[in-house]
Amino acid sequence: MTDVADDRSTARHPDDGAPIVEVDNLTVAFGSGPGAVRAVENVSLTVRPGDIYALVGESGCGKSTLAYALLDIVPPPGRVTEGEVRFKGAALERLRRRDLRRLLGLEIAMVFQAAMNAFNPVITIGDHVEHVLQAHPEVFPDSRAGRAYFEHLLELVRLPPAVVWDAFESQLSGGMKQRVAIALALLLKPSVVVLDEPTTALDVLNQRLVIDILRRLHRELGITIIFVTHDLAVVAEMATRVAVMYAGRLVEAGTVREIFGSRRRHPYVRALVDAIPSVLDKGLLVQPIAGEVPNLADLPPGCRFAPRCRLAQDICVRVEPPLLADGRHLVACHVVNEELEVTAR
């Protein structure tokens, strides 16, 4: 194993290709001085074209903040204090403001967690579409082609264009609004779409529908998907790669197979998996994770998960574990990495 701080090992894999999004040693802080809280700390990851990349963790682990940083839209008082995000090799913060706006609108789109309330309630969905098309004539010089493309997107998200075009937000159900938000995000043909908790606020049937739709959009439009979720069952169904965050740090990253099937897994990830009846089919034996994510302003020494970890040893409460790579599978845990090295000898 090699000691690295990210998932960019030099090992070659069949899915290797030029990265589309790279997060390099990124730290995002809220506030300043001793009271500052680092919602994202020294996180590095690489997203390649065609990935369906899941950012996972419990509430408060920094997933949404990381997602916002991917589009350079961290809300104040949050700010990037270290590291950078690169899109197709170009650092976002070094792009001129005009180029950045263009890039973010056209190449990377976001569907926000509160998509349910993301629309202006006094205009129709058709008006929303017209506004976007007018703001970006470079994508569809003929707005009729833009309208036709939106209708195509509505069909892909399984909504009837004739109903949706003249509808106001209040006339759509929660599931329909989420799907309209996805169609709108794709209108300018971005190569990457970032979705914050795309299934969380939906009932089970609508969750299923949104998962199916996102897989279809990925297949038919070839878009790269990055999504934030606290739900590993959704990850198991949809993602190709996964990064698991705990209290602002990356604790494990790898393929879905590595995250769910590998013997070498972070105890936090094991605990998350054990908390999903649908994945392990344990029925009533599901184990909730005891304790809570620590307050970011008052972190424990050593491994942040140690106070909740059944495997914790002395070293865990003293020394922060490094993120060790086996190929592109990364784990930050003294105990499981030690076990693997012992077995490998």
Ligand SMILES: Nc1ncnc2c1ncn2[C@@H]1O[C@H](COP(=O)(O)OP(=O)(O)OP(=O)(O)O)[C@@H](O)[C@H]1O
């Ligand atoms: N606007 C803000 N002002 C101050 N601190 C913030 C702000 N937004 C986030 N934080 C800090 O960053 C931490 C991580 O928040 P974030 O929303 O990124 O987590 P998350 O994993 O996406 O959780 P959730 O699923 O609940 O959104 C919070 O616990 C909080 O300490």
